[in-house]
Amino acid sequence: MKPLPQRLPILALSVLLLAACAEVKATPAPPPAAWWSGWTYDGAYAVEADQPVALVDTPVSIRVTGLQSDQPVVVRARMALGTRTLESFAAFTADSDGVVALGELQPVYGTYATADAMGLFWSMQPVETEATGAAASPLGPLTVTLTAEADGQVLAAQTLQRLFYDEARVAREEINTETWVGTLFTPASPGPHPAVLCLGGSGGDRAEGFAALLASRGYVTLALPLFGVDPLPAELVEVPLEHFQGALDWLTAQPDVDPGRLAVLGGSKGAEAALLLAAGYPDDLRAVVAYKPSSVVWMGLPRNPADNFAGPKSSWTRDGQPLPFVSGALTLDLLKVMAGRPASLVSSYEGGLKDAEAVAAAAIPVEAIRGAVLLISGGDDQLFPSAQMGEMVMARLAEHAFALPYEHLTYPDAGHNLFAPYLPTTLANSGVTRLGGTPEADALANADAWPKVLAFLEEALRARP
Structure with missing residues (x-):
């Protein structure tokens, strides 16, 4: 079934990002x-x-x-x-x-x-x-x-x-340039160190949690928002990928960084950007970690729903031109979210993936990556089908006989709430937009995946003789 008119899905996605709010759930009863x-x-x-x-x-x-x-x-x-x-x-x-x-x-x-x-x-x-x-x-x-x-x-x-980090062992510094802003974390131990560019998600965060934890383990990290802070675009619409390449070039030039040992990490929309960055600028990166990955470029997410009446736009641009993109389909669950009723968005994204022509045009050319690739997804992701798209990435790499290590960690019962372990996982399904999974399944996935992420980065960024 071909997706229905696509302005409405874009409008709904903008609304849900503003509408999601957590409710306090009843605590289980104590012993009698x-x-x-x-x-x-x-x-x-x-x-x-x-x-x-x-x-x-x-x-x-x-x-x-x-x-x-x-x-x-x-x-x-x-x-x-x-x-x-x-x-x-x-x-x-x-x-x-x-x-x-x-x-x-x-x-x-x-x-x-x-x-x-x-x-x-x-x-x-x-x-x-x-x-x-x-x-x-x-x-x-x-x-x-x-x-x-x-x-x-x-x-x-x-x-x-x-x-998240010990101030005696890791320095945190705000960085402001003419084209991007971010947070730099530098280990106090002598360098040069491997480095990781950490990209935030659709909420406008900087992924500082990931960055701080990795810095605590010997990486210089630079945490960036995708949008929402000057001089970045105000919304996640047609964001120039050159912003992130500029940040990567800046990170490479830092005296504490080994320029031959760089990786990029992102989650959700940040994972989409990370894969695009690694494919578009392959000479700079030896590893990519993509939590809740995408196999294609998706539509942008404007904050003002009125902006969508002119039609959907891409999330990203390169050389001043918007990248081809896929739009979500209009579904019953999407209408529920628009009305403020709890529901999942996965069916809207799954509908978009049925548009074979759009998917082919918007596919991320992951075969161009020249570093190891690690994907992490939840099989019950109800925000978008990250496990399905992760498998699409894996299939494309196999089809092109990708010569470097690539792996997809999939957790069948986990949802979209994948992050570092041992943090509360109970709020993922308490807002309007359901993220899927269960608190226990998400917690188990986080506890299993994170050591594998650390081992992956250690191996991929190991110093070469």
Whole structure:
């Protein structure tokens, strides 16, 4: 079926980006009062963590000690995030030694259901919103308070600091040029270092989380927004790819950077841009990491819906000319989103992919890339069909006998909410636009994919003799 008139899909995509807002979900019920019957709590209890201060992508081993055999306890995690407070809990009965090791025991009640050392971290849900509170820095240390409780009584507590980067080991600097702006992260250790250009997504972010974590592991990183900040275009419409090439040239010239060891990383629209950049400027990049990738250039996403009445436009330009693009189709789910009702957009994108002529014209020429390629996608991505498009990229590389390593990590039950591990995954489907997956599936995918991303970059950017 050929896509219906395409101005409406563009209009809807603009509206949903403005309309999506998260709602506070009810926290699972705590253990019943009868669960505590017959027990007294007068011992010396402790909450132990093997790494009280660690990067956010580092797993932590947590134990509660001092309990009696089979004695019940609730372990609760609480964290402030901007103007919100998030919380999770898990109820256990102690082992024969009076110990609760979170990585070994399955919760009887709680916000997650299986034995998982980091379940308290990814299953956090909003419980309070401070309307007048000041939003914290997105990369500021996350303070997580762990408490061991019995029927509301706090038995012991431990405070953890979760970092995106350590200011003593990584320097962060705002960079402003005539054609682009970004954030530079530089390791304090002696260089030259490999470098990664990190591209943000359709929300206008800079992908600083990825950049900070990679800098913490020895990479010089430059985090860029795709649009929305002067001197970049105000909206994600006909953005010149030369902006990103200019940033890459600037990064290559930095004294702490090894110019022969560069990579680009992006997610969603940032992944689309990353693949285009690597294909368009192949001599500069030895690796590409594309979270939630696209195989084609898609329509732009203007902020003002009225702008769409003139017809859809491309997301990108090169040499002053818009790149051919594919538009989404008009679907029932798209109409629901336009009306403010929760729905998925994947059917609209899938409809666009049925336009074979447009897809052929807008296909990203990934065979031109001269570096290793890693794709990461969720099989239940409900924003757009990233797993399908990842397979389209893989097929094109195989068709052209691509000689360098390429791999597609697909997580069948995960959605669009793929990022660094051990961060809350509970809000992906709480707004108007559904992202798919489940909190547990997204968390498992993030925990599995991130070490593979780090290993991939280490191998691809290894110093050559």
